[in-house]
Amino acid sequence: MKKVRIVALREDRKALLEHLQDSALIQIRKPDKSEKRFSNENVGAKVQVFERNVTLMEQALKILDTYSREKKGMLSAFAGRREVDPDEIGAIASKAGEVVKVCNAIVDLNKQIADNSAEQVRVKTSLAQLELWKNLDIPLNTADTKSTAVFIGTLPAMYNDSSLSEKLAAENPKLEFEFEIQQAENNMTCIVLFAPLSQKTMAEDVLRSLGFARPMSPTHKIPKVKAQRLWEKLEKLDKNSEEAKEKIIALADRREDIKVTQDYFRIRADKYNVINELEHTRHVFVINGYIPEEDCEKLQKLCDRVAPCWLEFEDAGDDAPVKLKNNRFARPAENILTMYAAPSREDIDPSPLLAFFFYFFFGMMFSDAGYGLLMVVAIGIVLKVFKPDERMRNNLKLFQYCGISTFFWGLIFGSIFGDAPASLYNLFTGSSITMKDILPWPTLDPQKDALMLMVISIAFGLVHILVGMGCKFYVCLRQKRYAEAFFDTGLWMLMLVGFAVLGVGMATSHTVLMIGAGIAIACAVGLVLTQGRSKKGFGKVIGGLASLYDVTGYISDLLSYSRLLALGLTTGVMAQVFNMLASMFGTSWLGIIFMVLILLIGHAINIGLNALGSYVHTMRLQYVEMFSKFYEGGGTEFEPFSLKSKYIKIKEEK
Amino acid sequence: MAIIMFENGMFFALVGASLATALAGFGSAKGVGGAAQASMGVLSEDSSMFGKMLVLTLLPGTQGLYGFIVGFLILVNCGVLGGAVPTVAQGLAYLGASLAIGIGGMVSGFAQGRAAVSGIAMSAKDDRNFSKAMVSVTLVEIYALLAFIVSLLVVISVPALGI
Numbered sequence: 001m002k003k004v005r006i007v008a009l010r011e012d013r014k015a016l017l018e019h020l021q022d023s024a025l026i027q028i029r030k031p032d033k034s035e036k037r038f039s040n041e042n043v044g045a046k047v048q049v050f051e052r053n054v055t056l057m058e059q060a061l062k063i064l065d066t067y068s069r070e071k072k073g074m075l076s077a078f079a080g081r082r083e084v085d086p087d088e089i090g091a092i093a094s095k096a097g098e099v100v101k102v103c104n105a106i107v108d109l110n111k112q113i114a115d116n117s118a119e120q121v122r123v124k125t126s127l128a129q130l131e132l133w134k135n136l137d138i139p140l141n142t143a144d145t146k147s148t149a150v151f152i153g154t155l156p157a158m159y160n161d162s163s164l165s166e167k168l169a170a171e172n173p174k175l176e177f178e179f180e181i182q183q184a185e186n187n188m189t190c191i192v193l194f195a196p197l198s199q200k201t202m203a204e205d206v207l208r209s210l211g212f213a214r215p216m217s218p219t220h221k222i223p224k225v226k227a228q229r230l231w232e233k234l235e236k237l238d239k240n241s242e243e244a245k246e247k248i249i250a251l252a253d254r255r256e257d258i259k260v261t262q263d264y265f266r267i268r269a270d271k272y273n274v275i276n277e278l279e280h281t282r283h284v285f286v287i288n289g290y291i292p293e294e295d296c297e298k299l300q301k302l303c304d305r306v307a308p309c310w311l312e313f314e315d316a317g318d319d320a321p322v323k324l325k326n327n328r329f330a331r332p333a334e335n336i337l338t339m340y341a342a343p344s345r346e347d348i349d350p351s352p353l354l355a356f357f358f359y360f361f362f363g364m365m366f367s368d369a370g371y372g373l374l375m376v377v378a379i380g381i382v383l384k385v386f387k388p389d390e391r392m393r394n395n396l397k398l399f400q401y402c403g404i405s406t407f408f409w410g411l412i413f414g415s416i417f418g419d420a421p422a423s424l425y426n427l428f429t430g431s432s433i434t435m436k437d438i439l440p441w442p443t444l445d446p447q448k449d450a451l452m453l454m455v456i457s458i459a460f461g462l463v464h465i466l467v468g469m470g471c472k473f474y475v476c477l478r479q480k481r482y483a484e485a486f487f488d489t490g491l492w493m494l495m496l497v498g499f500a501v502l503g504v505g506m507a508t509s510h511t512v513l514m515i516g517a518g519i520a521i522a523c524a525v526g527l528v529l530t531q532g533r534s535k536k537g538f539g540k541v542i543g544g545l546a547s548l549y550d551v552t553g554y555i556s557d558l559l560s561y562s563r564l565l566a567l568g569l570t571t572g573v574m575a576q577v578f579n580m581l582a583s584m585f586g587t588s589w590l591g592i593i594f595m596v597l598i599l600l601i602g603h604a605i606n607i608g609l610n611a612l613g614s615y616v617h618t619m620r621l622q623y624v625e626m627f628s629k630f631y632e633g634g635g636t637e638f639e640p641f642s643l644k645s646k647y648i649k650i651k652e653e654k
Numbered sequence: 655m656a657i658i659m660f661e662n663g664m665f666f667a668l669v670g671a672s673l674a675t676a677l678a679g680f681g682s683a684k685g686v687g688g689a690a691q692a693s694m695g696v697l698s699e700d701s702s703m704f705g706k707m708l709v710l711t712l713l714p715g716t717q718g719l720y721g722f723i724v725g726f727l728i729l730v731n732c733g734v735l736g737g738a739v740p741t742v743a744q745g746l747a748y749l750g751a752s753l754a755i756g757i758g759g760m761v762s763g764f765a766q767g768r769a770a771v772s773g774i775a776m777s778a779k780d781d782r783n784f785s786k787a788m789v790s791v792t793l794v795e796i797y798a799l800l801a802f803i804v805s806l807l808v809v810i811s812v813p814a815l816g817i
Binding site: 339340447448450451454556559560562563565566569570573574577580609612613616617619620623624 | 709712713715716719720723726727735784785788789792793795796799800802803806807810
């Protein structure tokens with residue numbers, strides 16, 4: 001990684017930035033400290049406009065999706081961004097204003113629909129209130145006449161004619177009144193009461209003591225008429241919303257335009273954000289950035305072609321970002337690595353090792369030739385048809401390599417869709433052969449030779465752990481931390497090898513056993529002598545002895561690899577179960593239909609469950625057992641200034 | 655009745671097969687159930703997390719599979735789906751072997767389910783935590799695996815035992 005400084009004329013800024021963004025060569029770096037002679041140009045306002053447009057279009061797309069769902073294929077998630085000619089960008093830019101208008105229209109229409117439904121709720125509430133007064137043939141706010149006071153309202157209890165007159169009389173026997181009950185229901189009675197105008201205050205008092213309340217929104221219209229109007233209003237709102245919806249749906253064919261324009265604004269916002277980070281004088285501007293060493297020449301050429309400018313490279317410091325570069329075989333594993341952590345500057349890039357062991361262990365766990373072949377072919381087709389983006393393509397490639405490994409492990413375990421070939425042959429001929437009889441090469445049946453396979457699994461685990469420790473050894477040597485390399489890592493590695501030899505010796509000869517034991521004991525002595533070296537006095541001995549306790553850690557690490565056996569067995573047995581179920585219905589036509597159905601569904605389930613299990617457990621073996629031995633992580637990834645678009649990418653100029 | 659039951663080891667072998675499948679399945683069902691509830695909470699906010707949530711939800715599901723495999727292998731070995739009818743001692747051996755994955759699978763299923771719920775909460779807060787959550791949740795699984803391997807080694811070696 002190098003630091004780069006590009007100095008160019010301000011009038012070339014647009015062109016230069018555009019080319020840098022297209023080529024994705026450099027990562028923009030904030031200048032170390034702002035120097036007086038440079039000024040920053042504030043383009044925040046412009047960025048805001050672009051970002052607002054991006055959000056607007058996001059909203060518009062979401063609204064379009066609610067009213068007319070975009071038809072997507074099941075596999076469309078794999079599809080890469082659409083390639084766009086550089087010339088097309090001009091066309092997109094010229095149409096952008098119009099598309100913004102369309103989006104505004106969509107958002108407005110949606111707002112109208114929302115307002116309408118809010119209004120509908122209000123109208124419905126009024127209607128519910130009016131419902132109580134539907135039999136009343138005078139307006140709710142009828143005023144007193146010359147001689148009569150009119151009270152229209154509700155009482156908070158249920159009355160009928162006689163009980164209400166009794167109640168009123170009981171309150172004030174002097175009051176003269178006449179009333180009509182409009183509606184009486186639980187806890188509520190709607191009444192119209194007339195009293196002589198001279199007794200108005202008396203009537204008011206009586207009514208108040210009964211809890212009389214006037215209606216909330218008295219109108220001068222007769223309730224029936226008012227209700228009619230409200231119903232009409234409701235219908236109108238409904239119609240209006242329907243129309244708005246239709247208008248939105250009619251705009252659905254603009255979806256592609258909106259997406260493209262959204263990307264256009266996204267790219268521009270990114271570009272202007274970068275301008276914020278640049279240093280300017282009156283005539284020139286300076287770009288600071290990081291660039292991978294191998295790309296320096298490319299950048300030089302690019303800059304020479306675009307505009308007169310001056311480049312300066314220098315070595316990057318410790319905080320420089322890291323760019324992983326690997327060959328085709330290891331690149332897919334980079335995603336797995338960065339999911340854990342990007343390597344720090346001290347680390348080596350373990351991608352190739354990670355890739356090899358990932359494919360190897362995944363294959364051993366998934367271990368079925370049929371499934372492996374299916375993975376390779378299916379992913380091959382997806383890669384061809386959908387042309388996914390870089391990241392997705394790498395993920396798919398990862399599984400394709402895993403598929404190859406799965407295929408070979410399947411052959412070793414004698415498993416092709418479980419024991420499908422044998423079980424089908426038996427079904428139709430009535431014989432009873434096993435996979436061992438069909439396959440011409442010697443197989444290792446995980447069910448019969450489980451113990452053997454467990455030993456093999458742990459042996460692979462030992463190799464895996466030793467490779468991890470080897471990396472640590474190498475890293476320490478490179479940094480000239482010799483004590484750490486030889487005493488902390490080397491001795492343990494030797495000790496593990498000693499145990500391995502001892503194990504082999506137990507099965508074969510006494511001499512080998514003694515050699516193994518000798519190595520292990522020598523290493524143990526070495527560890528006791530060296531591990532307390534940083535401590536003082538008596539602590540030296542204790543520290544040395546205590547370090548031997550780490551052996552439990554290594555044992556549990558090694559046992560952890562027994563999952564290779566367990567998961568390998570799981571795939572095989574599950575497949576076998578489904579094959580058995582499938583062959584239970586005999587060879588009649590109906591039986592064969594059932595058989596095909598069960599085989600399809602069963603193996604699909606098995607692939608889903610066990611591929612997930614294999615992926616997760618392989619990852620765990622890498623992260624927990626191997627990375628813990630040497631990998632520090634904590635670096636930052638190289639993130640070039642590039643076109644971070646969602647839907648389109650610019651076709652590279654050839 | 656009692657005499658027929660103990661004439662050969664079939665009864666014990668079948669109890670063993672049932673225990674292995676049912677107990678481990680119980681653990682997984684509870685674990686996956688809890689994780690599924692948590693993940694649905696997350697999905698109601700952001701449905702694009704479905705893939706990641708699915709992985710975390712399914713992690714406590716393997717115990718049930720292990721139990722089922724042990725149960726199935728017992729059936730294959732003890733004369734239900736092939737093999738010879740076991741003796742009483744062999745039947746008891748199957749029963750004993752099935753307890754490892756039955757109990758180990760059940761309890762680790764509960765524990766892994768709880769870990770998965772926390773993992774789901776963690777990944778919901780920040781996408782980048784996902785791989786860490788996933789690996790942490792798989793740490794629990796080693797105990798189910800060990801139980802499974804013990805059960806498995808016994809079950810496949812019983813027919814050859816002269817008991």
